[in-house]
Amino acid sequence: xxxxNLKLCKxxxxxxLVVGWHDRAVAATVSDxxxxxxxxxxxxxxxxxxxxxQGLSEVLVKLTGSRTVLANPALRDTISRAQDYMLEYGYVGxxxxxxxxxxxADSTAAVGSDxxxxxxxxxxxxxxxxxxxxxxxxxxxPAVLVWLVASTAHGFQLVDLNENMMLAASTEAALKRRGLxxxxxxxxxQDQMAVVPQQDWALAEEQLSQASQRYGxxxxxxLQIADMxxxxxxxxQVRGSWILSGESIADRLSGNxxxxxxxxxxxxxxDQAVDQFAAPLTYRAGQLGEAIHLVVGNVDxxxxxxxxxxxxxxxxxxxxxxxxxxxxDQLYIDVIAESDPEILIRALEKNxxxxxxxxxxxxxxxxxTPYQFQWLSVGQR
Numbered sequence: 001x002x003x004x005n006l007k008l009c010k011x012x013x014x015x016x017l018v019v020g021w022h023d024r025a026v027a028a029t030v031s032d033x034x035x036x037x038x039x040x041x042x043x044x045x046x047x048x049x050x051x052x053x054q055g056l057s058e059v060l061v062k063l064t065g066s067r068t069v070l071a072n073p074a075l076r077d078t079i080s081r082a083q084d085y086m087l088e089y090g091y092v093g094x095x096x097x098x099x100x101x102x103x104x105a106d107s108t109a110a111v112g113s114d115x116x117x118x119x120x121x122x123x124x125x126x127x128x129x130x131x132x133x134x135x136x137x138x139x140x141x142p143a144v145l146v147w148l149v150a151s152t153a154h155g156f157q158l159v160d161l162n163e164n165m166m167l168a169a170s171t172e173a174a175l176k177r178r179g180l181x182x183x184x185x186x187x188x189x190q191d192q193m194a195v196v197p198q199q200d201w202a203l204a205e206e207q208l209s210q211a212s213q214r215y216g217x218x219x220x221x222x223l224q225i226a227d228m229x230x231x232x233x234x235x236x237q238v239r240g241s242w243i244l245s246g247e248s249i250a251d252r253l254s255g256n257x258x259x260x261x262x263x264x265x266x267x268x269x270x271d272q273a274v275d276q277f278a279a280p281l282t283y284r285a286g287q288l289g290e291a292i293h294l295v296v297g298n299v300d301x302x303x304x305x306x307x308x309x310x311x312x313x314x315x316x317x318x319x320x321x322x323x324x325x326x327x328x329d330q331l332y333i334d335v336i337a338e339s340d341p342e343i344l345i346r347a348l349e350k351n352x353x354x355x356x357x358x359x360x361x362x363x364x365x366x367x368x369t370p371y372q373f374q375w376l377s378v379g380q381r
Contacts, residue, residue, distance in 0.1 A: 028181035030139045033062050034120045037176075043091055043114060049083070055118040056082035062179035063129060065137035065278025067271060074132050085125055089118045135282035136338075137179070138316040140347060142281075144182035145215050146171055147208060151224075155197035156204035160187045170263035174270040185215065220245055221277075223269045225262065238262055242269045244277060253277065281346070283317050283339025291322070291334040292341045297357070298375040299331040308333075308375060311351065317344050345371055352376070 036055030040047045056079050061067050069075065078085075092115040129136055148159040148167060161168040161184055168184075175182045185191055194211035198204040205222065212220060225240035237260060244253035255272040259265035299305050308331060312321045317339040324332040337344045348354045348371075357372040 028141065028143050030062075030141055030179045030181060032176075033139055033179050034059055034122050034125065036118045036120070037092075038116045038118065040091075040114050040116050043116075048089070048116060051116045052082040052086060052089075052118060053079045055116070056085060056120060058177060059120050059125065060134075062177070063125070063137065064135045065178075065282050066135060066275050068275070069134055072132065072134070078128060082120075085120045087119045087121050089116060091116055133284055135279075135284060136316070137278050137282045138343075138347065140316075140350060141179065141181060144175060144180050145212060145217050146175075146182055146184055147212075147220075149195075149204065149208070151201075155199045156201060157197045158187065158192060158195050162187065166263065167266065170266045171270070174267045178270065178274045180274055183215070190214070219251065221273050223266070223273075225265055238265045240265055240269065242273055244273055281343065283337070283343050291336055292344060293324075293370060294333050294335060295372045296331040296333065296354075296375055297373070298329055298377075299326070300329040304375055305331065307353075311353070315344070315347055317347060341371075348373060 036058040038051040038054050038058070040051050057070055060069055060075065060079075070079075128134075146161065148161050148164065148171075149156050150159045159167075161171070172182070191211055195204070195207045198207065205220075209220065221242055221244040223240060223242040225238055237258060239256070239258035241256045242254065245251070253273070253276045255269070255276070257265055257268045257272060259268055296308055299308055305326075309321065309323075312318050312333070312335060317337045319336045319338050321336070322334045324334055326332070335344065345356075349356050353376050355374045355376055357374055
């Protein structure tokens with residue numbers, strides 16, 4: 001594989017971030033939504049207080065899926081009191097300090113480039129989101145497969161992120177900051193043979209789409225970056241664009257970005273893409289709709305019945321459930337959700353033990369009941 005030189009003069013770089021889902025690996029549950037990592041120059045109390053506000057802002061963006069929530073006037077006072085929502089903190093990369101909330105940092109701590117890791121309390125922040133009617137992006141989120149492609153004189157070529165640590169670090173940090181789980185391709189012989197250099201981007205994109213199938217991918221985000229500065233990609237003005245493409249034209253999202261460096265461009269592009277990608281996957285807490293009628297088949301024992309009801313009770317979007325009836329192995333259940341019904345249905349479709357039941361025409365089998373599922377025992381999926 002040709003290694004990409006970050007200082008190619010007047011070069012074009014294409015980052016391909018593939019956002020996808022599949023029956024076998026459609027999503028991952030994000031476990032660090034209430035944790036923020038903020039760079040600090042030193043471990044002084046003044047910088048720590050400032051970083052706490054930045055950290056709470058980062059957590060709010062991760063939880064809601066949108067940076068626009070920070071413009072909400074109601075949150076300004078909350079962010080100024082970030083310490084009230086903190087559970088613990090600790091420094092990485094410098095002299096260790098106490099990780100207990102309320103304990104001041106040692107004044108003799110070494111000055112350097114540290115990372116302040118902050119963990120916030122989930123319950124009061126969740127209550128805050130509900131109080132202000134803010135969007136909530138459930139922790140069960142689509143995974144991201146990250147490709148890097150360089151446009152050179154030889155055509156579009158794969159670039160191994162393992163060989164470009166600056167780009168890898170920027171991409172990883174941006175995705176973690178937005179709470180989007182991700183994977184890195186293997187970049188093995190199969191990938192290299194599947195994606196050979198192409199002068200035509202349409203052909204390169206088709207190759208990448210086909211190569212992504214082995215990873216269970218259904219969507220991809222292309223970020224194109226052009227060197228508009230002094231001949232160095234990491235200096236001067238850099239501008240680019242991104243396109244989030246799916247199986248239909250209706251799924252297509254796009255945006256334009258400009259920045260002073262390649263890492264900044266990566267951050268801004270991922271921010272734009274995630275803002276648009278997450279929006280339809282969120283729900284407004286406290287805005288309860290009408291009951292959603294569901295039928296779950298293959299509920300043939302009390303053990304399965306308990307597992308099904310526990311599944312619904314554990315979903316973030318579910319406010320309450322009511323068992324309507326049990327007929328044979330068919331469980332009829334009404335669900336009140338804090339979301340559009342499609343948010344709930346997508347969550348059920350992603351669960352490995354639930355399979356949506358549709359006929360060959362694509363409509364639900366259940367007649368007046370709009371949503372029907374089949375419970376799958378272990379090994380059936």
